Amino acid sequence: MFQIRVEYFAILREHVGCTHESLSTSAATVADLYAELDRRHVFPALGRLKVAVNDEFCDWSTPLRDGDSVVFIPPVAGG
Amino acid sequence: MFQIRVEYFAILREHVGCTHESLSTSAATVADLYAELDRRHVFPALGRLKVAVNDEFCDWSTPLRDGDSVVFIPPVAGG
Amino acid sequence: MSRFGFSRGPVDLAACRAQLADPAAGAYASFEGWVRNHNEGRDGVLRLEYEGYEQLGVKEGERIIAEALDRFDISSAHCIHRLGELEIGALAVWVGVSAAHRDAAFAACRYIIDEVKHRVPIWKKEHYADGNSGWVNCEACAAHATEAKGSHHA
Amino acid sequence: MSRFGFSRGPVDLAACRAQLADPAAGAYASFEGWVRNHNEGRDGVLRLEYEGYEQLGVKEGERIIAEALDRFDISSAHCIHRLGELEIGALAVWVGVSAAHRDAAFAACRYIIDEVKHRVPIWKKEHYADGNSGWVNCEACAAHATEAKGSHHA
Numbered sequence: 001m002f003q004i005r006v007e008y009f010a011i012l013r014e015h016v017g018c019t020h021e022s023l024s025t026s027a028a029t030v031a032d033l034y035a036e037l038d039r040r041h042v043f044p045a046l047g048r049l050k051v052a053v054n055d056e057f058c059d060w061s062t063p064l065r066d067g068d069s070v071v072f073i074p075p076v077a078g079g
Numbered sequence: 080m081f082q083i084r085v086e087y088f089a090i091l092r093e094h095v096g097c098t099h100e101s102l103s104t105s106a107a108t109v110a111d112l113y114a115e116l117d118r119r120h121v122f123p124a125l126g127r128l129k130v131a132v133n134d135e136f137c138d139w140s141t142p143l144r145d146g147d148s149v150v151f152i153p154p155v156a157g158g
Numbered sequence: 159m160s161r162f163g164f165s166r167g168p169v170d171l172a173a174c175r176a177q178l179a180d181p182a183a184g185a186y187a188s189f190e191g192w193v194r195n196h197n198e199g200r201d202g203v204l205r206l207e208y209e210g211y212e213q214l215g216v217k218e219g220e221r222i223i224a225e226a227l228d229r230f231d232i233s234s235a236h237c238i239h240r241l242g243e244l245e246i247g248a249l250a251v252w253v254g255v256s257a258a259h260r261d262a263a264f265a266a267c268r269y270i271i272d273e274v275k276h277r278v279p280i281w282k283k284e285h286y287a288d289g290n291s292g293w294v295n296c297e298a299c300a301a302h303a304t305e306a307k308g309s310h311h312a
Numbered sequence: 313m314s315r316f317g318f319s320r321g322p323v324d325l326a327a328c329r330a331q332l333a334d335p336a337a338g339a340y341a342s343f344e345g346w347v348r349n350h351n352e353g354r355d356g357v358l359r360l361e362y363e364g365y366e367q368l369g370v371k372e373g374e375r376i377i378a379e380a381l382d383r384f385d386i387s388s389a390h391c392i393h394r395l396g397e398l399e400i401g402a403l404a405v406w407v408g409v410s411a412a413h414r415d416a417a418f419a420a421c422r423y424i425i426d427e428v429k430h431r432v433p434i435w436k437k438e439h440y441a442d443g444n445s446g447w448v449n450c451e452a453c454a455a456h457a458t459e460a461k462g463s464h465h466a
């Protein structure tokens with residue numbers, strides 16, 4: 001078990017109802033963490049999400065480490 | 080014979096030494112007028128010149144009429 | 159000085175443009191995204207709300223500018239994106255590029271706005287005249303993708 | 313209001329841009345030609361002098377704007393060209409286009425500047441650091457075309 005911080009933006013922030021949460025998890029990868037949180041929050045289906053760890057884009061297979069900050073990135077719409 | 084006004088711009092203005100001249104001519108077309116003025120001024124060779132009569136582009140074969148205003152247009156370089 | 163930034167207040171366009179000055183530059187191309195009153199066939203957009211993941215956004219924005227400087231023969235390029243609530247007609251994003259010649263200026267300007275729209279983590283919520291609102295590019299997915307639930311990282 | 317004009321003084325870019333405002337426009341593309349310190353491989357350009365055949369120039373400029381409005385799905389387009397003496401870095405020409413979408417805004421902006429450069433009767437005289445000066449696109453012709461003298465309307 002280690003400590004992870006998750007930040008939420010836009011549609012996910014509104015869905016979850018907070019900008020971030022800290023949690024203890026034993027999820028091995030970013031994908032596992034998403035699945036774990038999806039069971040709790042029942043995220044809206046958003047097509048192809050991206051994900052960032054410690055403010056850099058990464059693969060869904062990226063292993064989690066204690067203290068990581070994770071952001072699930074819904075489809076963007078800048079401009 | 081009729082009266083024609085010729086305006087000069089840019090390299091032609093500097094070559095001729097004036098912004099415009101009025102002249103009597105029996106030149107039938109714009110091309111004939113250019114040839115007549117070329118004998119007097121010896122214009123610099125400028126590649127493909129355009130020509131305007133009464134502030135509209137026209138063909139070199141355009142017939143001249145009394146009171147026409149003619150401009151020979153050197154290669155442009157706006158922007 | 160950063161070449162990509164977020165702004166929570168109005169953008170000083172004259173100052174932005176002045177930063178790109180270069181005596182060797184003969185061409186300046188700029189693009190602005192304005193908040194318009196319609197989107198994807200839907201009228202009655204009253205205002206927009208932009209939210210950004212700023213820490214990652216500025217890194218990705220800087221990467222895009224660096225790519226543009228690498229790919230095109232340009233002098234400088236900058237981009238600023240607004241965040242927060244914006245009214246119709248307001249500037250949402252500005253891209254400016256200076257270059258010796260206009261081919262490169264236009265191409266780089268287009269490259270930057272296209273990449274920013276696709277890659278920088280910014281989200282746009284539209285507020286409509288009928289009282290509804292929605293996150294652009296997200297609501298349609300959410301509505302259509304119920305059967306695909308869970309395939310987010312396929 | 314005229315959509316193409318000549319200006320003998322500095323151009324008020326904020327006012328130019330404001331004229332293109334449209335609540336249905338989500339995209340604004342602009343181009344500026346700046347006086348640069350080099351041209352066609354020659355350094356040491358100190359300043360430029362623009363001369364225009366204004367009566368024909370505004371007609372041809374308006375025709376170009378009308379063509380752009382006809383060919384591209386845009387809201388508005390304007391162009392202003394400076395005349396007279398300009399220092400390095402000064403704005404020589406401005407083109408602005410607003411449109412619902414950026415494809416049309418970029419395409420129309422590019423179309424207008426390209427056509428203006430080729431068709432509007434404006435001439436540019438470069439003054440060099442070595443004291444020389446020359447009319448761009450004319451001196452080379454004059455130098456190389458002695459043997460072709462008289463074939464101006466071939």
